[in-house]
Amino acid sequence: MTTTAGERARPGSRWESQRSFDELGRPLSDITFCVVDLETTGGSAQAGSMITEVGAVKVRGGEVLGEFQTLVNPRTDIPAFIAVLTGISNSMVADSPPIESVLPAFLEFAAGCVLVAHNAPFDVGFLRHFAAQQERPWPAFEVVDTAVLARRVITRDDAPNCKLSSLARAFRSTTTPDHRALSDARATVDVLHGLMERVGAQGVSTLEELQTFSSRVSAAQRKKRHLADGLPHAPGVYLFRDDADRVLYVGTSRDVSRRVRSYFTASETRSRMGEMVRLAAQVTAIECATPLEAEVRELRLIAQHKPTYNKRSKFPEKTTFVKLTREPWPRLSLVAKVLDDEADYLGPFSSRAAAEKCLAALHDTFPVRQCSDRFGRRPSRTACVLAEMGRCLSPCDGSVDEHTYAAVVRQLRETLLRRPDDVVDLVNARMAALAADERFEEAGVHRDRLAAFVRAAARTQRLTSLTYCPEVVAVRREDDGRWAVHVVRYGRLAGAGVIPSGTDAHAYVAALRTTAETVPAPSGTPGPTPAATAAETERVLRWLEAPGVRLVDIDGQWTCPVAGASRQLARHGSLDDPAAFVDH
Structure with a gap:
């Protein structure tokens, strides 16, 4: 354990340009x-x-006062993938x-300080947990989260996330x-100073102002509050449009009117949204029976209009699948969509790079051919270099018989559809x-590669099950006591409604099923997303799996494999940092 003072003080402090802070509140300097970290x-x-390392930097007025670093014996084995990540x-x-x-x-080192962390609930949560476990009083630390502050300050022009x-x-x-505590803490110090310089230029000079900072709303934006007039106090989708009727942004809310009004107040902290509001000339709304219907409509409208100010879900058609072909000597390939060809598919992947990582994990485990040539049942060609390296069974030159190759393909199909253990064990x-x-x-x-495979396999198995x-x-009692009803066909939301008070519930559900959207049955074997986008089916799945949902009727079997990839997600499916915040 080491605690040093003053060794990393930097000359030419970044704070030199901010020495004129006024005395209201507690000056940041x-x-x-x-x-x-x-x-x-x-x-x-x-x-x-358990904690394996603690790193901290004490800083005031842009000058480093001391550092704290120590490894910690967790009294348990460190998982291999964590050792890979952190070293x-x-x-x-x-x-x-x-x-x-x-x-x-x-x-003792942090006494009297304001704690700072990037994603503070994680780091502070661990420290508080062990303080409680040791029956040690937790000091009344004030906390600044640089991740939260960055989301209020940073635009996509500054950083991708x-x-x-x-x-x-x-x-x-x-x-x-580099996923080492002291290095990450030092980097967070520089990020904190950079953020403070950014907000300092907007008049933020005290800790109180920093903790409550949000993007300022201009007078021009405030004058547009009338755009929210007449919008429903109900679940729905809202569309901001410019003076040429182009859709700028699509959002959803349980209370459309209240949510739209927030764009014209200081509660809206995203600078890009301020830019969007300045361009907006009108707001239109589509009232929905339930919040789930609103979420699904939002996804469909974003895909239709591709608004400039929506970050997510604009291009659902840009997906990649890993396909196990149906031919005499099957192989794995990357394709853009699911076809009616009775092949097996894994995905969809949000990027081709993720699909390639998954494909590499599968090829590392199963020596099926990787060439794209079409073979007859009795190929007679020269083997490629992969065969010489022992990474391909080499059906091209007759090195393997049909039965042996088919057995490997059956094992590969079992891995894709039901049990991922072969890939997980080998890569681990x-x-x-x-x-x-x-x-x-x-x-x-x-x-x-393993993370990409596990995420894709779990996603495919969940989507395909529905x-x-x-x-x-299915139905669920909402917060207002009424019952929301949803009709889902082949993974697509086909109907939504709320049973009116005093109405015969069975008759209402029967009528909703009759008037629900007709979704054609997919020909052949259904793929992961035959009738809707993956994002829509996942939204529907989250609602169906929520507490309080009751199944009224089901046509078919809604099941997931017991030994499927979902059980591996907690350990192997989220090794990268979590996704950025949701837009709404």
């Missing part, structure tokens, strides 16, 4: 911040994950102090984040071996 064995202290191995922490010794030392790595590049941090073993040899970069490649069903009818 007088605040001592303790910027902290943790490395852990997993994502949740409540689920049993912290079991041998490195074997002689390190436990959290019972580290936490008091850190609290608000991950620490992206912000560190945007603010030219002198330290590159390979990562562990590479990590043991400290070949972390190579292990990281396999980690990314898209196989000709019809699912």
Whole structure:
């Protein structure tokens, strides 16, 4: 454990241009911040994950006052994929102090400071958990979350997202984040200073102003509050349009009128939304029976209009699938859509790069041919270099018989559709071996491939389970006491309604089913998304799986494999940073 003072003070402090802060509130230049970062064995202290490293930097007025860094013995094995991500191995922490010794030392170091962290609920949540576990009083720290602040300040022109790595590049941090606690804390210091400079130019000079900062609303924006007049106080979709009737932005809300009015007040913190409001000339709304119907309509309208100010879901047609072909010598290939050809599909993937990672994981596990040639049942060609490397069974030169090759393909199909263990076990073993040899970069490649495969397999299995069903009818009691009804056909929302008070429920449901959208049955074997986009079917699935939902009727079998990929998601499906915030 090390605590140093003053070693990293930087000449030419970034704060020199902000020495004229007024005295209202507590000036930021007088605040001592303790910027902290943790490395852990997993994502949740409540689920049993442990801290493996603590790093912190104490800073005031742009000057570093001291640093704190120590590895922590978690008293449990560090998972291989965590060791790959952080570079912290079991041998490195074997002689390190436990959290019972580290936490008091850190609290002494941070005493009297304002805590700062990037995604503060994670780091502060771990520290508070172990303080409670040790029956140690938690100090009344004030907390600043640089991730939250960045989302209020940073535009897409500044950085593609608000991950620490992206912000560190945007603010030219002198330290590159590398999933080690002290390095990430140092990078967060530079991000904090960069954000403060940005908001300082907008008049923010005190801690109180920083904690409540939001993008300012111009007088021109406030004058447009009348655009919300007449909009319904009900679930629905709203569309901002310019003076040429072009759709600028599509959003959804349980209360359309209230949500639209918020765009003209200080509660709207996204600078791009301020730009959009300045261009808006009118707002139209589509009232919906239920929030789920509103969410689905929003997705469809975004795909239809492709509004400039919507970040997500604009191009649902730009997807990639991994396909296991149906031919004498099947192979895996990347395709843009599901066809009626009785082949097996994995996906959809949001990017071709993710699909390629998944494909690589499958090829590493199953030596099926990788060439795109069409073979007859008795091919007679020259083997390629993959056969010489032992990575292909080489049906092209007769090295394998049909029955042996078919057995490998059956195992591959079982992996895609029902049980991913072969890929998971093989890649885990390979990562562990590479990590043991400290070949972390190579292990990281396999980690990314495994994550791409697990996410895709889980997504495919969940989507297909619903898209196989000709019809699912379900109800749930809403917060206002009324029952919402949804009719889902082949994974597509076909009808939505709310049973009126005093109405015969059975008669209402029967009428809704009669008037619901007709969704043609897919010919052949249904793929992951035959009747709707993956995003729509996933929204429907989330509603169906929510507490309180009751199935009224189901045509078909809505099932997922017991040993399917979903059970691997917690460990292998979210190794990368989480997605950026949702737009609405």
